[in-house]
Amino acid sequence: xxxxxxxxxxxxxxxxxxxxxxxxxxxxxxPASVGELAQPFSMxxxxxxxxxxxxxxxxxxxxxxxxxxxxxTLNRExxxxxxxxxxxxxxxxxxxxxxxxxxxxxxxxxx
Amino acid sequence: xxxxxxxxxxxxxxxxxxxxxxxxxxxxxxPASVGELAQPFSMxxxxxxxxxxxxxxxxxxxxxxxxxxxxxTLNRExxxxxxxxxxxxxxxxxxxxxxxxxxxxxxxxxx
Numbered sequence: 472x473x474x475x476x477x478x479x480x481x482x483x484x485x486x487x488x489x490x491x492x493x494x495x496x497x498x499x500x501x502p503a504s505v506g507e508l509a510q511p512f513s514m515x516x517x518x519x520x521x522x523x524x525x526x527x528x529x530x531x532x533x534x535x536x537x538x539x540x541x542x543x544t545l546n547r548e549x550x551x552x553x554x555x556x557x558x559x560x561x562x563x564x565x566x567x568x569x570x571x572x573x574x575x576x577x578x579x580x581x582x
Numbered sequence: 583x584x585x586x587x588x589x590x591x592x593x594x595x596x597x598x599x600x601x602x603x604x605x606x607x608x609x610x611x612x613p614a615s616v617g618e619l620a621q622p623f624s625m626x627x628x629x630x631x632x633x634x635x636x637x638x639x640x641x642x643x644x645x646x647x648x649x650x651x652x653x654x655t656l657n658r659e660x661x662x663x664x665x666x667x668x669x670x671x672x673x674x675x676x677x678x679x680x681x682x683x684x685x686x687x688x689x690x691x692x693x
Binding site for chain 1: 587590591592594595597598599600603606607610611612656658661664665667668670671674675678
């Protein structure tokens with residue numbers, strides 16, 4: 472399975488910051504303008520825009536501009552890459568647990 | 583719900599690098615020594631140790647030293663924090679979808 476390694480690098484970097492995670496969270500309830508998204512945070516708009524750009528370049532969000540308003544939308548498919556990666560790790564652990572169970576329940580006969 | 587925000591910062595930083603993700607993957611099949619883990623990578627041991635330390639300080643892995651051998655073990659509970667965070671985002675989308683469905687299936691009577 473290909474994990475879109477570069478995409479995952481960018482996605483994990485984007486998620487490694489509480490402001491950006493909070494933006495993702497807010498966008499989970501529907502699209503919002505940059506102004507609305509910035510409101511809960513005590514930072515300048517240029518600082519906030521850096522976070523928006525990091526999220527956008529990771530593909531986790533898309534933005535569109537109409538007049539002066541830039542609207543952000545969550546890209547769930549991109550976040551699903553993280554789900555996919557985690558699911559794959561879990562399948563490795565589970566196959567390991569199965570092997571251990573087989574060893575315990577079907578021990579080799581002493582030779 | 584508390585997301586262990588600082589823990590998530592460190593975990594996502596740790597996961598934002600293909601070598602470190604490959605180490606996590608390998609440790610999913612069972613504990614391994616630093617030497618074994620380093621083998622597939624064409625980098626010096628000190629460079630590899632930096633990755634091991636980043637993983638260790640994020641809590642994703644634990645290491646123990648016996649004599650000259652440092653053994654690494656995956657800490658699944660720590661990776662489960664990412665699962666928890668993702669599940670929470672999903673529940674937000676789903677509640678939004680439910681609200682949208684209610685709007686579509688039970689439209690307000692025209693007043």
